[in-house]
Amino acid sequence: MRTTxxxxxxxxxxxxxxxxxxxxxxDIVAMPLPKQLCVxxxxxxxxxxxxxxxxxxxxxxxxxxxxxxxxxxxxVHAPTSGTVTAVEDGPTVTGTLALRxxxxxxxxxxxxxxxxxxxxxxxxxxxTILARIADAGIxxxxxxxxxxxxxxxxxxxxxxxTLIINxxxxxxxxxxxxxxxxxxAEQIWQGCEIMRSLLGVKTVRIAIENNKPxxxxxxxxxxxxxxxxxxxxxxxxxxPQGAEKQQIFATTGREVPSGGLPMDVGCxxxxxGTTYAVWDAVVNGNPLIERVTTVTxxxxxxxxxxxxxxxxxxxxxLAFCGGLTCDAVKIVSGGPMMGIAQSNLExxxxxxxxxxxxxxxxxxxxxTSMPCISCGRCVVxxxxxxxxxxxxxxxxxGDYDAAESLNILDCIECGCCAFICPAHRxxxxxxxxxxxRVILKRRQAQTKS
Amino acid sequence: MDxxxxxxxxGTIGGVGLACGxxxxxxxxFLSVPEDPKIAELEGILPxxxxxxxxxxxxxxxxxxxxxxxxxxxxxxxxxxxxxxKLAAATGQEATATEKQVAMVLCQGxxxxxxxxxxxxxxxxxxxxxxxxGGDMLCTYGCLGYGSCAxxxxxxxxAIKENLAxxxxxxxxxxxACIKACPRGIIRMVPESRSVxxxxxxxxxxxVAKKACQxxxxxxxxxxxxxxxxxxxxxxxxxxxxxIPATSDTAIEKCxxxxxxxxxxxxxxxxxxxxxxxxxxxxx
Ligand code: SF4
Ligand code: SF4
Ligand code: SF4
Numbered sequence: 001m002r003t004t005x006x007x008x009x010x011x012x013x014x015x016x017x018x019x020x021x022x023x024x025x026x027d028i029v030a031m032p033l034p035k036q037l038c039v040x041x042x043x044x045x046x047x048x049x050x051x052x053x054x055x056x057x058x059x060x061x062x063x064x065x066x067x068x069x070x071x072x073x074x075x076v077h078a079p080t081s082g083t084v085t086a087v088e089d090g091p092t093v094t095g096t097l098a099l100r101x102x103x104x105x106x107x108x109x110x111x112x113x114x115x116x117x118x119x120x121x122x123x124x125x126x127x128t129i130l131a132r133i134a135d136a137g138i139x140x141x142x143x144x145x146x147x148x149x150x151x152x153x154x155x156x157x158x159x160x161x162t163l164i165i166n167x168x169x170x171x172x173x174x175x176x177x178x179x180x181x182x183x184x185a186e187q188i189w190q191g192c193e194i195m196r197s198l199l200g201v202k203t204v205r206i207a208i209e210n211n212k213p214x215x216x217x218x219x220x221x222x223x224x225x226x227x228x229x230x231x232x233x234x235x236x237x238x239x240p241q242g243a244e245k246q247q248i249f250a251t252t253g254r255e256v257p258s259g260g261l262p263m264d265v266g267c268x269x270x271x272x273g274t275t276y277a278v279w280d281a282v283v284n285g286n287p288l289i290e291r292v293t294t295v296t297x298x299x300x301x302x303x304x305x306x307x308x309x310x311x312x313x314x315x316x317x318l319a320f321c322g323g324l325t326c327d328a329v330k331i332v333s334g335g336p337m338m339g340i341a342q343s344n345l346e347x348x349x350x351x352x353x354x355x356x357x358x359x360x361x362x363x364x365x366x367x368t369s370m371p372c373i374s375c376g377r378c379v380v381x382x383x384x385x386x387x388x389x390x391x392x393x394x395x396x397x398g399d400y401d402a403a404e405s406l407n408i409l410d411c412i413e414c415g416c417c418a419f420i421c422p423a424h425r426x427x428x429x430x431x432x433x434x435x436x437r438v439i440l441k442r443r444q445a446q447t448k449s
Numbered sequence: 450m451d452x453x454x455x456x457x458x459x460g461t462i463g464g465v466g467l468a469c470g471x472x473x474x475x476x477x478x479f480l481s482v483p484e485d486p487k488i489a490e491l492e493g494i495l496p497x498x499x500x501x502x503x504x505x506x507x508x509x510x511x512x513x514x515x516x517x518x519x520x521x522x523x524x525x526x527x528x529x530x531x532x533x534x535k536l537a538a539a540t541g542q543e544a545t546a547t548e549k550q551v552a553m554v555l556c557q558g559x560x561x562x563x564x565x566x567x568x569x570x571x572x573x574x575x576x577x578x579x580x581x582x583g584g585d586m587l588c589t590y591g592c593l594g595y596g597s598c599a600x601x602x603x604x605x606x607x608a609i610k611e612n613l614a615x616x617x618x619x620x621x622x623x624x625x626a627c628i629k630a631c632p633r634g635i636i637r638m639v640p641e642s643r644s645v646x647x648x649x650x651x652x653x654x655x656x657v658a659k660k661a662c663q664x665x666x667x668x669x670x671x672x673x674x675x676x677x678x679x680x681x682x683x684x685x686x687x688x689x690x691x692x693i694p695a696t697s698d699t700a701i702e703k704c705x706x707x708x709x710x711x712x713x714x715x716x717x718x719x720x721x722x723x724x725x726x727x728x729x730x731x732x733x
Contacts, residue, residue: 095583341583347701366570373548398600426572 003220003229006207006250012383013238014416016172016337018211023303025173028183030307033105033319034250037311038090038288039065043350044139045146046072051101052168057084062287064103068134074351075137076149077287078103079309081110091347093333100348101121102440103311113283115182121194128199130281131162136281137351140269142166142177142242143334145352147412148278151268152198158263160199164251165192167215168206168235168242171335175356176292177272181208181215184276185222191279193226199268202228205251211237236272239337240414244269245385254378288351295314297358299328308349315345317356328358337415370423376425378417384410388417388427395434404438411435455598474667487516494526494535500603502526502624513541517712526550526623550638551621552606553599553629557648557708558591559613562663575601577631588661590650592635618712644716645695646674649708652686659706666708676700 042048049066053059059078066076082105090100098333115135118124128291134149154160165188169177181188196204203210206223208216216232223230233251237243245256254265262269270278273291280286296303303323308317314331318324332339334355349356378388387406394402411431418427491512499507503524505514514520515536522536523544530546533580537544569578569585575597578584584593594612599605605621618641628636634652643684647666651658653669668685679695681688687709689695694716701709 091583097583097589208461212676231523341581343585426577429572429577429581432580433526433572437578 003216004233006233006235007252007253009236010238010241010246010250010383011385012381012416013240014419015237016056016239016419018172018237019296019298020175020178020211021174022173022298022300023294023305024178024360026179026304028179028292028307031108031309031312031317033080033107033309034316035104036085036313037082037103037104037105037309038100038313038348039079039311040078040090040092040098040100040348040350041066041076042092042308043076044074044351045068045072045144047049048098049073049076049321051087051099053078053084053087053101055084055086058082058106059084059103060110062114062289064114064135064137064287068147069138072147072150073133073393074139074145074149075287076101077137077289078112079289080105080313081108081112082106090294091344093347093350093353095343100311115229115281115287116272117285118282121282122197126198129194132282132285135280135346136287137272137276138277139351140271141273141277141350142353143338143354145350146268146369147282153194154199154263154268155165157186159266160263160268161201161266162203162205162252162268163192163196163199164247164267165204165206165275166242166244166247166269166270167206167212167219167273168193168247169212170209170237170242171339171355172239172294172338173357174294174335175296176305176354178212178215178292180272180276180292181212182218185215185218187279188219188272188275189222189226190283191275191277192280194282195268195270195275196228199305201268204228204230205224205233205268205446206231207233207235207241207247207251209235209241240383240412240416243412243414245412258407288313291351291353292347292357293317293353296355297328297360298363299324299326299358299360301325305385310351311348313346314342314349314356317349318345318358325357326360330359331363332357332359337419338413351441367424369426371422372425373423375422377420377422378425381416381420383414383416384412386411389422389425391434392425392427394431395430400434400437400441404441405433408434408438466545477617485516486511489538491515491536494528494532495537496527496532498527498603498624500527500622500624500626502622502626523547526625535712549641550622550623551641552616552625552636553617553618553639553646553648554592554614555635555637555646555648555650556590556592556613556633556640557664557710558586558588558662559611560594561611563588563591564661575630576632584633586661588651588653588658588665590633590635590652590664592633597630597632598636599632601626603693608658615643639689640691642716643689643691643694644713645701645709647680647687647689647709649686652684658685662708666706669705671703671705672700672709675703 027045047070050069052067053065054324060081063078064075065078082103085104086102089097092098106239138148139145165185167181248267277288277321292305294305295317302319331342370391391403391406415428467685473528481584492509495508497508503511505511521675522542525532529549533546563586563713564587566587567585573595575593575595578595596616598611604616607614651665658665666687672680672687678693681690
């Protein structure tokens with residue numbers, strides 16, 4: 001067992017206020033079953049799952065209710081036992097519509113026991129374990145929701161030599177991963193061992209920012225008896241250390257090429273929550289039906305790290321945390337930097353809901369954005385080495401081709417540029433829009449040819 | 450004063466200029482690629498607005514495509530039947546003129562009629578606004594009013610009034626640029642001679658649609674009952690069937706959502722474009 005400091009410093013970064021103290025010391029509490037659970041079929045990256053239950057059906061806890069539709073997709077399971085009251089379109093976190101299964105819990109929480117526990121996973125064989133991870137519907141819980149099975153079975157021409165467990169949690173306010181590491185360190189390490197044997201790698205790096213000394217200690221204890229090249233990699237607290245490409249750079253010094261994936265440089269990065277879910281699915285046979293979500297922000301009466309069933313509405317989560325003590329003017333699903341603004345509390349949690357943040361008026365300044373003053377601060381702050389000022393000017397002028405040649409698709413939407421811009425340019429919003437336009441254009445060109 | 454340096458410099462520069470000039474002249478004569486005179490002729494016929502509606506990079510590119518046989522002659526919307534006839538004559542192709550189509554925004558939900566669901570203060574672009582919690586209007590189908598269509602319109606035919614886009618039918622050249630820019634997909638090409646339109650795009654059920662907007666189609670089918678085949682239903686949304694003229698005004702009067710409007714003269718009596726050019730869509 002070793003503990004190392006990060007090898008490399010990020011290219012660009014920012015130091016926002018963190019406010020982690022709001023929920024950092026609150027134990028994970030399980031939330032009682034709400035009156036209704038709305039389970040979205042579009043919780044992961046890739047094709048939404050196909051619902052395989054219909055109105056009136058009785059389902060059991062952990063029963064599969066959505067079938068993965070395609071290679072990059074994931075199964076969806078019933079979070080509790082109860083009756084399906086509807087299969088309908090409902091709002092997703094981005095405001096688009098997607099099919100969802102509405103379940104009225106019967107309060108019994110009767111398990112389906114569809115997946116037998118694999119107590120001795122070391123002898124079970126690679127295919128069995130991979131199939132289990134797919135059957136449990138596990139998708140990256142850090143935010144992007146990439147199906148874990150796909151990530152863990154890289155093509156043979158991409159040899160993997162390093163597994164990185166992401167416990168950086170660089171987003172301000174959020175403490176869910178921190179609590180998971182503190183309270184479930186041993187299980188995370190087991191999950192890590194499972195993935196390590198799947199990938200056949202010796203080197204494991206567990207990356208944690210140095211503002212979480214307790215989590216570092218807990219993980220150190222957990223890996224005390226580990227063999228092979230296993231180390232906790234302590235990262236400097238700066239944003240965005242938790243971004244996949246930045247984390248690979250900080251821990252290994254390797255740079256993912258433009259348009260490439262971590263596997264291009266021999267790395268696989270998994271979030272700590274996902275790692276726990278892998279352990280739970282393999283050893284206990286539990287599909288992914290609940291997760292820890294940090295409900296936080298100064299207006300929240302009692303900020304907490306809530307273990308809630310997937311499909312719990314934001315309104316129920318907030319009520320469980322005592323409601324609001326003052327008006328919140330902005331609701332964000334996720335953290336303040338990369339989270340997605342919400343316009344109501346009807347949206348429900350998914351496998352990727354790491355936090356639910358309420359911001360009061362004083363923290364949501366209303367400002368007018370002004371022309372770029374060419375100060376260059378965004379260029380210094382950008383961890384991807386892009387030219388945000390130039391990109392945003394091009395996009396404002398509708399010149400998406402220029403934006404494409406300036407590598408807009410490499411933007412990770414981290415928000416460092418917009419955070420630092422003295423002219424309050426809506427940089428990230430420009431890039432989100434620009435990226436979607438460029439991707440659309442590429443897709444159209446593909447279908448034409 | 451010693452004139453020598455002046456003469457030398459002028460001489461040198463003049464000489465270099467002369468040499469380059471003659472080289473260019475010779476190059477132009479001997480290295481020129483013969484251009485099909487047909488292309489120039491076709492380009493002369495095209496209106497030269499470079500709107501891109503034909504799918505090519507401007508009029509010159511389209512002329513080249515016609516000359517090489519890669520494109521048919523009926524793709525230029527702004528040119529209308531006139532240009533079509535001339536192109537057909539020039540290429541010997543056959544083409545039947547179709548009626549001019551103009552773009553129309555099928556929505557009347559301006560800021561007084563449609564309900565906002567949150568305050569949006571980001572980039573003033575419909576595509577950007579639509580990406581934040583699905584847009585700031587409660588109606589997920591309606592116009593967002595940030596003018597992405599107006600931004601791309603090459604002739605300035607689109608006005609944004611009270612957060613609603615309206616297209617001036619007389620100015621519209623039918624290039625379809627706005628259709629591609631609109632994230633809501635609520636702009637549709639309609640025959641110029643038709644004057645009765647269903648200006649709503651909400652596929653929501655009646656109560657939902659009504660909650661979101663005062664002028665929404667509630668799917669009551671009244672227009673189909675009263676106006677016959679000129680109207681048709683698509684789920685909970687009424688649509689115009691432009692193949693059949695809408696002759697009676699009863700459907701317009703009886704529509705409880707007030708989403709059927711007549712812009713200009715009646716369809717049965719005359720085929721002319723609206724006299725008063727302003728689309729009354731936003732004031733119906
Ligand atoms: S949002 Fe994109 S452009 Fe801005 S700092 Fe992050 S990676 Fe760079
Ligand atoms: S930080 Fe803002 S003002 Fe400065 S160069 Fe970048 S976009 Fe321009
Ligand atoms: S018609 Fe479409 S593009 Fe034009 S303002 Fe409305 S939503 Fe935006």
